[in-house]
Amino acid sequence: MAGRRDGLLTRPGGSPSRGSRIAMAVAVGILLGCVCAFLYPDGLFRSFSTSPYHVQGKSEKCETAERTNTLKSELASLSQKNEELKKQVMELISKLKLAEQGKDQAQKQFLALGQQHKAGAFGTVKSLRTNPAVIPDESVNPRLAKMLEKVAVRKELIVALANSNVKDMLELWFQNIKRVGIPNYLVVALDDGIERYCNASGVPVYRRNSEEGIDRIGRDGSNHAVSGLKFHILREFLQLGYSVLLSDVDIIYLQNPFDHLYRDSDIESMSDGHSNMTAYGYDDVSDDPPMGWARYAHTMRIWVYNSGFFYIRPTIPSIELLDRVADRMARQPDSWDQAVFNEELFYPSHPGYEGLHASKRTMDIYLFMNSKVLFKTVRKDAHLRRLKPVIVHVNYHPEKFERMKAVVDFYVNGKQDALDPFPDGSRS
Structure with a gap:
């Protein structure tokens, strides 16, 4: 069979016949046509069009x-x-x-702690008392920021507000500050006269940019009106990241107060209390006989903080306190700044009111002494007379300048009878 098939397709010499070549060409053409039809269904020349x-x-x-x-x-x-x-x-x-x-206090505490903790053993658990300081913002007052860099020591300083009405007390105030050797203090001048006087006396002084309402109160306001200004003015100091020891000018400095601060609270204030109980708190029992068996009710009492001498750290609760007091003083101009200061600091949250979440510490009443403690108790006690307070604040008595000079004579000049001429209270 194989030999026969070969015979049909080839000539006797072994070369293919003409018919065979034609058949092969037709077969190849058909095969190529099928391939092109499969690859180019739309036509070969259409696929090569330029666009x-x-x-x-x-x-x-x-x-x-x-x-x-x-x-x-x-x-x-x-x-x-x-x-x-x-x-x-x-x-x-x-x-x-x-x-x-503006994050709430709990979040600030969490950030300060860095991580959450389990409660420790009984008697070992203590909550965070020191709120973190705010991030300083020099854009608030660049001029004041430059001044504070020169005056402050470790980001803290004494600040006093003064106008020409208290020039004599101001002089006695800064003379004793200089005598003790306190370098970080600043007078906020509320009128041109005090600014010139401080510059001439070599006292660091700062005069705010003119604001109509503040300028008017600063020049002509009463002691209470001027005292209310400090809550508005101090805000910038805290925003710049500085701790401030706010001081009235009816205060005699006998030691450097920065050596006796704890710095563990938002507010550290001297007290108007005149004993351990009144200054640090006590259980006061109220008696209501018609109630019969329930006639006795226990109350917690503490005498107010003095708004004329307190140390305030640059924290969110501290700034909120200043804002609250300044706002109320603006809306209620007849209010006493010290009463407002204590109400905002101590009133707890209750229906319709959100209390301030600020930590606070009461200063030692025998180191940071008010004039009631001095004239009613200390001067009459042989043991207490030997103590040397850090400051004496003549806040309970109207004849301030005379008593301030007597305090200097007693504690600085050694005149043991210097305090004797004055009554316990005011003369009238």
Whole structure:
């Protein structure tokens, strides 16, 4: 069979016949046609056209132009939205900074601790007492910031407000500060006369930029009105990151107070109390006989903090306290700043009112002494007379300047009878 098939397709000399070559060519053509039909179903020459746009002509060019214009319009719209988003982002960043400083106390405590802790054994657990300081913001008052860099020591200083009405007491005030050797103090001058006087006396002085309401009170206001200003003015000191020992000018300095501070609370204040009970608190039992069996009710009592001498740290609760007092003093100009100061500091949260969450410490009444303690108790006790207080604040008596000079004579000049001429209370 094989020999026969070969015989039909080849000549006697072994070369293929003409008919065989034609048959092979036809078969190859058919095969190529099938392949092209499979690979190029739309036609071989159509697939090699340069661009579909050439086929579609002018209508496609118009659509392209319209599409380009649409894209340009969308790009312009996106650019505008991008600018708006940038502004919103900047506003959010600004709000975020404020929010960081305005987080509640629990969050601040958590951040200060760094991590959560399990409660320890009985008797070993103590809560956080020292709130973290705010982030200093020099943009609040660049001029004051530069001055505080020169005056403050370890980011703290004594600050007193004064106008020309208290010039004599102010002089005695800073003379004793200089004598003790306290370098970090500053007078906030409330009028031009005090500013000139402090500059001439070599006393660090700061005069705020003019504000109509503050200038008027500073020049002409009563002692209570001027005292209320400090809560408004002190805010900038705290925002700049400085702790302030706020001082009235009716105070005699006998030691450096910064050597006797604990710095473990938002507010560390001297007391108007005249004994351990009144200054540090006690259980006062109220008697209401008609109640019969329940006639006795226990109350907790403490004498108020003195708003003329307190140490305040730059924390969120401290700034909130200043804001609350300044706001109430602005809305209730006849209020006494010391009463408002204590109400905001001590009143607890209750229905309709959210209390201030600030930590506080009462200063030692025999180191930070008010004039009631001095004239009613200390001067009459042989043992207590030998103690040397840090400061004496003549807050209970109207004849302030005379008593201030007597305090200097007694504690500085050694005149043992210097306090004797004065009554326990006021002369009238």
